[in-house]
Amino acid sequence: MSFDIALSGIQAINQQLTTSSNNIANAGTYGFRSSRANFSSMYAGDRATGVEIGSTTQSMSLNGGLLNTGRALDAAIDGRGYFVSRDAQNTLSYSRVGIFTASNNGYLVDSNGKMVQGYATVPGSTTLGPMGDLKIPTGQIPAKASEKLTYTANISSDWTAKTGTFNKDDMQTYNSAKVSVLYDSLGAKHTLSQYFVKTGTNAMTVHYTLDDAPLAGKSSADITFDAEGQLATIDGNGPTNTPPAPIPTDWQPVFANVALTSPITGANALAFAIDYNSTTQYAGEATTSTNKADGYASGTYTGVELAEDGSIVAKYTNGEKQNVGTIALANFADEGALTAVNDTSWIASTASGVALYERPGVGMAGKLSTSALEQSNVDITTELVGLMTSQRNYQANSKVISTESAMLQSLMQAM
Numbered sequence: 146m147s148f149d150i151a152l153s154g155i156q157a158i159n160q161q162l163t164t165s166s167n168n169i170a171n172a173g174t175y176g177f178r179s180s181r182a183n184f185s186s187m188y189a190g191d192r193a194t195g196v197e198i199g200s201t202t203q204s205m206s207l208n209g210g211l212l213n214t215g216r217a218l219d220a221a222i223d224g225r226g227y228f229v230s231r232d233a234q235n236t237l238s239y240s241r242v243g244i245f246t247a248s249n250n251g252y253l254v255d256s257n258g259k260m261v262q263g264y265a266t267v268p269g270s271t272t273l274g275p276m277g278d279l280k281i282p283t284g285q286i287p288a289k290a291s292e293k294l295t296y297t298a299n300i301s302s303d304w305t306a307k308t309g310t311f312n313k314d315d316m317q318t319y320n321s322a323k324v325s326v327l328y329d330s331l332g333a334k335h336t337l338s339q340y341f342v343k344t345g346t347n348a349m350t351v352h353y354t355l356d357d358a359p360l361a362g363k364s365s366a367d368i369t370f371d372a373e374g375q376l377a378t379i380d381g382n383g384p385t386n387t388p389p390a391p392i393p394t395d396w397q398p399v400f401a402n403v404a405l406t407s408p409i410t411g412a413n414a415l416a417f418a419i420d421y422n423s424t425t426q427y428a429g430e431a432t433t434s435t436n437k438a439d440g441y442a443s444g445t446y447t448g449v450e451l452a453e454d455g456s457i458v459a460k461y462t463n464g465e466k467q468n469v470g471t472i473a474l475a476n477f478a479d480e481g482a483l484t485a486v487n488d489t490s491w492i493a494s495t496a497s498g499v500a501l502y503e504r505p506g507v508g509m510a511g512k513l514s515t516s517a518l519e520q521s522n523v524d525i526t527t528e529l530v531g532l533m534t535s536q537r538n539y540q541a542n543s544k545v546i547s548t549e550s551a552m553l554q555s556l557m558q559a560m
Contacts, residue, residue: 150193153194157198168180169523178488211523214517217349217517218451220516224512227475228242239500245451249447251280260278261278263470264504281446282445286463289439292417294337296429300343301424303427311350323339333464339352340353351367353396355407403421447462451513452515453515455504457470473503479498
């Protein structure tokens with residue numbers, strides 16, 4: 146019987162060594178989860194018959210360290226959750242390895258070529274679409290005509306009022322001129338010029354030209370300021386919002402935008418509005434803090450990158466970036482009960498429960514660390530100490546067998 150018990154110990158230790166060796170071998174594998182062999186006693190009735198490896202447990206809840214890679218499509222999960230991928234058999238697998246790439250057919254795939262799962266972007270809405278394969282538009286995006294110009298500045302109260310007739314070609318008839326770039330429906334650039342003419346103590350008239358020609362229809366706007374240098378009226382109209390009572394210190398008036406339009410040869414008429422909110426009139430130098438219009442020319446796809454909120458951002462030659470989807474993360478009631486497909490990939494089981502999907506950073510889902518990967522959670526020191534312990538246990542069981550053999554040999558010689 147002693148032979149059998151010692152033999153079971155050696156066999157169990159061999160299995161434990163296999164587990165430890167696998168841990169050490171995968172110490173450099175991204176997203177790897179270390180395993181532990183659990184010993185259990187074997188009994189025949191009330192008699193102990195040896196030992197065996199009753200189960201193997203993976204340390205699923207212990208995260209590995211982060212390694213910065215600098216690659217735009219690498220991501221690590223800071224907290225709970227698993228990336229979700231779909232294979233050709235429509236089986237969903239879960240992993241902590243965030244190595245992604247854009248495939249030739251325009252989909253986001255993981256390092257094994259599986260389709261990464263996420264939420265599609267709904268154009269013109271902040272609502273996410275249904276979860277599925279993440280499609281990346283790799284072609285050309287159309288031009289978008291400018292609809293709004295945001296212009297914020299300080300109009301110097303030190304300017305001298307002009308009394309003559311405005312003439313864009315005569316710098317003596319205006320105080321300052323600013324240029325902005327607009328785009329038409331074909332993506333062609335147009336130059337909008339604003340000529341600021343001080344007409345009174347707190348009064349200003351802005352004249353507009355597009356491509357050095359006067360606008361058709363409305364071509365100027367009148368702006369006034371109050372005694373504290375804040376906007377008072379635009380074209381005679383005060384704020385569109387009413388302050389509550391009492392007025393909070395952070396309350397800001399909101400003024401209607403100046404609506405302008407101009408015909409464009411070969412394209413739709415360019416209709417846009419200028420937002421002067423937060424423009425002031427203080428003493429000192431005139432400064433411009435914001436001079437930016439929306440709209441853009443057409444552009445060709447150049448690449449894709451991941452944002453920290455899980456957004457998939459496609460980049461184009463016109464400098465535009467578009468959110469084309471959001472990566473999904475999965476959580477489980479018992480992640481330790483997931484069934485391993487390989488060392489870094491798992492599938493759901495009855496014991497693990499169904500997957501709960503969410504965006505990164507929402508609910509139980511961890512946040513993303515972009516341009517980084519999660520390293521193995523193997524502790525080399527612990528594994529080496531375990532190897533030494535296994536070696537001693539192996540020697541002890543071997544000693545039992547050799548001692549039993551010597552006793553039997555002595556007994557046979559005595560007979």
